[in-house]
Amino acid sequence: MAEAISFWGAASTVTGSRHCLELGTGRVLVDCGLFQGLKELRLKNRESFPVDPASIQAVILTHAHLDHSGALPLLWRQGFRGPIFATAPTAELTELILKDFASLEKEFSVLANRRGFSRHAPALPIYEMRDVVGALRSIRPVPLKKWTDIGGGARFRFSLNGHILGSAFVEVESRGRRIVFSGDMGRPRSLLMKPPSRITRADYLVMESTYGDRVHPKEDVSRELERVVIQAVTERKGPLLIPSFAVGRAQDLMYLLADLKQRKRIPDVPILLDSPMATDATVIFCKYPGWHRLPDAQVDLMCRGVRRVRDFRETLEWSRRRKPMIVIAGSGMVAGGRVLQYLAEHLNDPRATVLFSGFQALGTRGRLILDGAPEVKMLGRFVAVKAKIENLRGLSAHADQAEILGWLRGLVRAPRRVFLVHGEPQAAAALRLEMEGRLGWPVETPHLGERFPLA
Known part of the structure; x- marks a missing residue:
C-alpha cells in the first residue's frame, strides 16, 4: 500500500477531527471526533465512514474532547475492533465524555419524541451506550514519550501539548519518515496546564489552526x-x-x-x-x-x-x-x-x-x-x-498564530509539507500565508475527504 493521508474531518472546519494515515501495512486513524455546529456538518455524524472500519488497524487519540473522540462508538458499531491508544488521563476523560454524550442523546431523543420538536420521526440518538461500552474496551493507555509499535515497522509516541489534561501531540514513524499531528495545541503560559513539549523533527506536519489568524489579547x-x-x-x-x-x-x-x-x-x-x-x-x-x-x-x-x-x-x-x-x-x-x-x-x-x-x-x-x-x-x-x-x-486553550509559529521554531529543518486543519477557512488561510511567507514552507489547507500521497 502506498503511504498517504486522508482528511475525513476538521478540514476547512474546526470540528470532527479524523485523519487517516495509510501506512505500508494498513490504516491508522488519528482522532475520531464528532462534527458540531452547522447542520450540514452535524448530519455527517449520521454517515458511514469512507472506508470499512474493520480495515483500520488502530486509532491514536490526541485528547478527549468530543470533536476528537466522540465518533469512536460509531467506528466500533460499524466494525472497528483494533486498539485505541491514548494517554492515561485521556483514557479516563474519554470514558466520561462518551458516556455522558450517549446519556444526553438518549434523553434528548426521548424528550424530542414526547414534545415533537425534532424534524425526525422518530428522533434517534447518534449512538447508544452499548456502542460506547464496546469502544471503551479497546482503549489502551500509553505513557508519554514511549515509542509504541503499531505493526509493520511503524511506531508512535505521545508528547505534552498543553491543551487540556492528558492531551498530546503525536509523532508517527514509518519507513524512516516522521508524521506529526499537533492535536489541539495549548499555550506556553496556560493557567493550569504545563507548556507544550519541544518539537524537533517533522517530515510531514498536520497542524491545528483554530486561531491561526490572530494573536490573543494580553489581558489580565x-x-x-x-x-x-x-x-x-x-x-x-x-x-x-x-x-x-x-x-x-x-x-x-x-x-x-x-x-x-x-x-x-x-x-x-x-x-x-x-x-x-x-x-x-x-x-x-x-x-x-x-x-x-x-x-x-x-x-x-x-x-x-x-x-x-x-x-x-x-x-x-x-x-x-x-x-x-x-x-x-x-x-x-x-x-x-x-x-x-x-x-x-x-x-x-x-x-x-x-x-x-x-x-x-x-x-x-x-x-x-x-x-x-x-x-x-x-x-x-x-x-x-x-x-x-x-x-x-x-x-483560550488554543495557541494563537504567534504561539504556533514559536513552537514550530524548534524544528531542525523544514517539513516536506504542512497540512493545516481544525480551523475555519480564514484562520487557516492566514496561518498558511505566514508559514509560506515567513518560513518558506509548502502548506496545504485540505478539504473534507481530500487525500495526499506521502512521497
Whole structure:
C-alpha cells in the first residue's frame, strides 16, 4: 500500500477531527471526533465512514474532547475492533465524555419524541451506550514519550501539548519518515496546564489552526473576570451564567473564581458548578498532579470554592432563582447540557449576564448569541436575547498564530509539507500565508475527504 493521508474531518472546519494515515501495512486513524455546529456538518455524524472500519488497524487519540473522540462508538458499531491508544488521563476523560454524550442523546431523543420538536420521526440518538461500552474496551493507555509499535515497522509516541489534561501531540514513524499531528495545541503560559513539549523533527506536519489568524489579547484574565462578576451581580443584580466545557475550561473557571472569592475581590454569592461531567472531570484532574501546574493546596481551594450540583431537580430550582449567583454549566458552545435550562429562564432578562470563555464554532447557539442574534431556540422554543453578553478571551486553550509559529521554531529543518486543519477557512488561510511567507514552507489547507500521497 502506498503511504498517504486522508482528511475525513476538521478540514476547512474546526470540528470532527479524523485523519487517516495509510501506512505500508494498513490504516491508522488519528482522532475520531464528532462534527458540531452547522447542520450540514452535524448530519455527517449520521454517515458511514469512507472506508470499512474493520480495515483500520488502530486509532491514536490526541485528547478527549468530543470533536476528537466522540465518533469512536460509531467506528466500533460499524466494525472497528483494533486498539485505541491514548494517554492515561485521556483514557479516563474519554470514558466520561462518551458516556455522558450517549446519556444526553438518549434523553434528548426521548424528550424530542414526547414534545415533537425534532424534524425526525422518530428522533434517534447518534449512538447508544452499548456502542460506547464496546469502544471503551479497546482503549489502551500509553505513557508519554514511549515509542509504541503499531505493526509493520511503524511506531508512535505521545508528547505534552498543553491543551487540556492528558492531551498530546503525536509523532508517527514509518519507513524512516516522521508524521506529526499537533492535536489541539495549548499555550506556553496556560493557567493550569504545563507548556507544550519541544518539537524537533517533522517530515510531514498536520497542524491545528483554530486561531491561526490572530494573536490573543494580553489581558489580565483574573482582573477581567473580576470586572464581569462585579458588574453582573453587584451592579445589574442578576445571575452570571457561564457556558463551559466540562474538561479544561470548567477547572480554569473554578480556580479563578475560588481565588477571587478567597481574596474578597468579588461578592460572596453562590458559585455553582452545575455539570456532573465537570465534577467528575475535576476528580480525574486531581488524580494526575504531574500533568498540571497546581500544587495540592490550590487544587483544594479550587474544589472548596464552588457548590457542585448533580441532581437535575436541583438544577430546576436554581435556574428559577432571580437573585445574584454565578453558574458554570455545560455545554461550552450551548449545544446541549444544563446550561440550556438556565438560558431558557434568563436569556430574556436584561439583568442577567452571559459570559463566554471559549471558542464558539460556526452554527452553534453560542456563536449565534455571541454574534448578536436577537433570539435563539432553547428547549424547543425561541427565547429573546436581552441579557448582557460578555466574552472572556484570555482563557483560550488554543495557541494563537504567534504561539504556533514559536513552537514550530524548534524544528531542525523544514517539513516536506504542512497540512493545516481544525480551523475555519480564514484562520487557516492566514496561518498558511505566514508559514509560506515567513518560513518558506509548502502548506496545504485540505478539504473534507481530500487525500495526499506521502512521497
